[in-house]
Amino acid sequence: MSATGRAPRAVVYNRAGDEAHPRVTSPNRHPQDRVAAVIALASAVQGMLAVCTAALPALAPAIARTLGVDASLIGLQASLVYGSALAATFATGTLIRRLGATRTVQVALGLNAAGLCAAATGTLWTVAAGSVAIGLGLGITTPATAHWLARFVPMTRQNVVFSLKQAGVPLGGMAASLAGPAIAVTAGWPWALLFYAAVCLALLVALQPRRERWDDDRVPDAPWLGQPLGGIPIAWADPAVRSLVIAGALFNVMHVALTAFTVNLLVKDAGYALVVAGVVSGMAQFGGAAGRVMLGFAADRMRDSLTILWVAGALMTLMCLLTGTVGAHWPPSAVAALFLVFGFIGIGWNGVFHGQLARLSPHGSVGMVSSGAGFFLFLTALAGPSLFAALYAALGSYTSTFAVLAVAPLAGLAFARRAQLVARTRGPSPRHPMPRAPR
Numbered sequence: 303m304s305a306t307g308r309a310p311r312a313v314v315y316n317r318a319g320d321e322a323h324p325r326v327t328s329p330n331r332h333p334q335d336r337v338a339a340v341i342a343l344a345s346a347v348q349g350m351l352a353v354c355t356a357a358l359p360a361l362a363p364a365i366a367r368t369l370g371v372d373a374s375l376i377g378l379q380a381s382l383v384y385g386s387a388l389a390a391t392f393a394t395g396t397l398i399r400r401l402g403a404t405r406t407v408q409v410a411l412g413l414n415a416a417g418l419c420a421a422a423t424g425t426l427w428t429v430a431a432g433s434v435a436i437g438l439g440l441g442i443t444t445p446a447t448a449h450w451l452a453r454f455v456p457m458t459r460q461n462v463v464f465s466l467k468q469a470g471v472p473l474g475g476m477a478a479s480l481a482g483p484a485i486a487v488t489a490g491w492p493w494a495l496l497f498y499a500a501v502c503l504a505l506l507v508a509l510q511p512r513r514e515r516w517d518d519d520r521v522p523d524a525p526w527l528g529q530p531l532g533g534i535p536i537a538w539a540d541p542a543v544r545s546l547v548i549a550g551a552l553f554n555v556m557h558v559a560l561t562a563f564t565v566n567l568l569v570k571d572a573g574y575a576l577v578v579a580g581v582v583s584g585m586a587q588f589g590g591a592a593g594r595v596m597l598g599f600a601a602d603r604m605r606d607s608l609t610i611l612w613v614a615g616a617l618m619t620l621m622c623l624l625t626g627t628v629g630a631h632w633p634p635s636a637v638a639a640l641f642l643v644f645g646f647i648g649i650g651w652n653g654v655f656h657g658q659l660a661r662l663s664p665h666g667s668v669g670m671v672s673s674g675a676g677f678f679l680f681l682t683a684l685a686g687p688s689l690f691a692a693l694y695a696a697l698g699s700y701t702s703t704f705a706v707l708a709v710a711p712l713a714g715l716a717f718a719r720r721a722q723l724v725a726r727t728r729g730p731s732p733r734h735p736m737p738r739a740p741r
Contacts, residue, residue: 340454340516343509344447344467347407350501351443352474353481354414354436355383357498358421358429360482364491368424379433381684386437388680394442395533395670400524402517403449403669404509406442411506413439418499422492441680444656445533445672450516452660452668461607464660465598465653472590472649475561479584533674536667543662543671545721549611550655551678552714553648556618558686559707560586560648564641567700572637573630582638586645593650598657607658608722614651615715619708621647626705648711662725 358365358379366372397406417435420428447467455463478498485494538544564586568579597614601607621644628637656672663671693703 337454337456339512340450341463341466343505343512344450345470347411347443347505348447348467349470349474349477350498350505351410351414351440352471353478353498354418354502355440356475356478357418357482357495358433358436360478361486361491361494364483364486365424365429368491369426369429371426379429380687382430382433383437383440384680384684386434387441388677388684390438390441391445391533391673391677391680392531394445394673394676395536396524396526397442398446398449398669398673399521400526402513402520403446403453404513404516405520406446408506408509408513410439410443410446411502411509415499415502415506418495418502422495422499424492441676442673444676445669448656448660448672449669452663453519454516457661459602461601461654461657462595462598464657465594465601465650468653468656469591469594471652472587472594472645476584476587476591533667533670533672534677535674536664537671537674537678540662540664542721542724543659543675545717545724546608546611546655546659546662547675547678549615549714549717549721550652550659550675551682552710552717553611553615553618553651553655554679554682555686555689555710556622556648556707557652558683559690559704560644562687563690563700563703567625567628567704568637571699571701572628572632578634582641585638586641587649589642589645590649593646594653596646597650598653601654601657607654607661608718608725610654611651611658612715612718612722614647614654615711615718617647618644618651618711619715622704622708622711626701626708628701662721 362379394406397409401409413435417432417439419432420435421432448464451463451467481497482491482494485491485497536543537547561583564583565579568574568582574582597610601610604610621640624640625644628640632640659672659675660668690703690707693706694700697703697706
């Protein structure tokens, strides 16, 4: 209480991310140590699931030798993962509502542990089955952790917190690329997968004491088939959310291309050695992790996430066109700088996107809306590589393909701008009521 006897006033933002109007809130609603636990565990889970997703591709040559197949078939494994993640989005909202977000995360960790253990047995069929399990776990994780953050993190900090959580994705990919091969060389690739599975189980156990308190909003008797299309209809019905989701899907086309084809571009079109190309690709991932955090800070400071997103679309378009000119005549330092900045923007947008998605979601529906958005993001993750490959076959170079794909972030820019305009026309909207903080 202040000296006047009144409760302190807290700034509230409207759905567009702009300051709306102050209203009275309790300053002790979210003890910092408890909020920190939510953030830390959400980031750890997101990073670990990224490790699991990247585990098999990082070990592809060794696994291929064991199975007696060509390493290029790892593309089929990725399709199994993302296809399963796409299917999981239909059930994610119901799982969060019925079981709670924490139990849903535990299910995801269990699926990943089981999938890694299955793949570690070293047969073609168990690798395929394990990939399906990993994909199912991947598909339900982001909406569940988004539900945590939307409940327990003050809205004035949500952009940076969502960005910190999503920064675990590129960092997890980097960790899998470094740790997996090192373990494989010393102990064999199955032990790398078993080590990752053990970490998943450790996280699962660490969540159990918090489950009752963090899942006190679940509805145990909610019907399993109450939302047969998951969160897709909810995400599509709101004009601002729909425009934001389309923007994210278009940005994701470039995101997938950047992470999947940078090495090939540098080797084939710029004459780089494989190891050097891998280092440059790693710089793009590092830039992406840094971008997710720094863009989140910028969005919270500006109180305008959607401006950050459409500006990111403009910069991605420029980066695509510049990448179209890369060749052996480019100085190595310029190539490294280009992909560092490209990663900063082309991977870094994701955290701000998820934070704004939570801000635009109807009260109590963050997990459902996030799962609906996930359907479209996984759809582009699944279709993007095939689109890129088709364009490459027609154009004959990776650089030209990147230049043509500039149309995707350019269109995403337009949809992000439209989402901003639609959200602002709604006028002030009170902040989502927050439940009691986790204990």
